[in-house]
Amino acid sequence: MSDASEGVSAARSLRHVAIIMDGNGRWARARGVPVAKGHYEGGEAVQRCVEAALKHDVPYLTLYAFSSENWQRSKDEVSDLTSLLHFYLRHKLDDLHRQGVRLRVIGDPQRFGPALHRELQRAEELTVENTRLTLLLALSYGGRAELVGAMKLLAQKVEAGLLKANEIDEDVIEGALQTHDVPDPDIIVRTSGERRLSNFLLWQSAYAELLFLEIFWPDFQDKDFTEIVRHYARRQRRFGRRPE
Numbered sequence: 001m002s003d004a005s006e007g008v009s010a011a012r013s014l015r016h017v018a019i020i021m022d023g024n025g026r027w028a029r030a031r032g033v034p035v036a037k038g039h040y041e042g043g044e045a046v047q048r049c050v051e052a053a054l055k056h057d058v059p060y061l062t063l064y065a066f067s068s069e070n071w072q073r074s075k076d077e078v079s080d081l082t083s084l085l086h087f088y089l090r091h092k093l094d095d096l097h098r099q100g101v102r103l104r105v106i107g108d109p110q111r112f113g114p115a116l117h118r119e120l121q122r123a124e125e126l127t128v129e130n131t132r133l134t135l136l137l138a139l140s141y142g143g144r145a146e147l148v149g150a151m152k153l154l155a156q157k158v159e160a161g162l163l164k165a166n167e168i169d170e171d172v173i174e175g176a177l178q179t180h181d182v183p184d185p186d187i188i189v190r191t192s193g194e195r196r197l198s199n200f201l202l203w204q205s206a207y208a209e210l211l212f213l214e215i216f217w218p219d220f221q222d223k224d225f226t227e228i229v230r231h232y233a234r235r236q237r238r239f240g241r242r243p244e
């Protein structure tokens with residue numbers, strides 16, 4: 001198969017790319033600039049990544065922007081990241097909307113305070129009809145916290161007599177997750193060279209391909225997205241079956 005057709009057929013079956021955007025701090029340290037600058041440039045990389053997902057017709061893109069554990073960082077760093085989110089919502093949301101992007105938030109965005117939470121809700125409402133690309137932003141997200149939420153929901157249903165314990169199967173659990181209407185990620189990418197999931201999409205990652213890129217997130221370019229598509233095209237997914 002030629003490189004070009006490989007890219008095209010891969011893009012067709014690639015429905016969901018999920019990215020752990022890591023390395024903003026090290027990018028900044030390597031340049032002797034404040035970490036806030038690394039996060040700002042990380043925001044620019046997000047825009048390049050969204051453009052690339054649109055170009056490759058990938059319908060779902062999940063970006064891990066802030067983990068439930070990232071609250072342990074300094075107040076200054078958290079407030080820099082919060083301001084950055086405000087900035088992007090204010091200045092870039094209309095562009096996203098015009099491009100047919102639907103924005104959705106997973107995680108616990110309420111923890112960022114009522115002002116940002118309201119803005120995020122407004123962004124979700126504004127873009128709810130868009131179908132070209134669903135951009136899931138994982139904010140104050142933790143895979144274990146998501147599973148705790150799902151289990152609580154199911155336990156409440158059992159308590160209320162709406163569900164029997166022996167009716168709980170994989171579909172029922174999936175239906176109680178924040179990503180209930182989103183296909184599982186086909187590939188999970190992490191930048192910065194670290195090789196761990198850091199509490200990202202623990203349930204949904206069961207059969208995801210994993211790709212670790214040796215670049216810091218602010219350096220992410222269009223060609224890196226092409227590399228993700230190519231890498232995915234070369235993988236043979238088996239789902240436990242004997243390959244033909």
Ligand code: IPE
Nearest residue numbers: 021022023024025026065066
């Ligand atoms: C990822 O970059 C962004 C967030 C976690 C918010 P880091 O800030 O973790 O960058 P490193 O890992 O320190 O280089």
Ligand code: IPE
Nearest residue numbers: 020021022064065066067198
């Ligand atoms: C994971 O990165 C979370 C995000 C990229 C938002 P971290 O930098 O927080 O992960 P660890 O601490 O290196 O595992």
Ligand code: MG
Nearest residue numbers: 022023024025
């Ligand atoms: Mg990191």
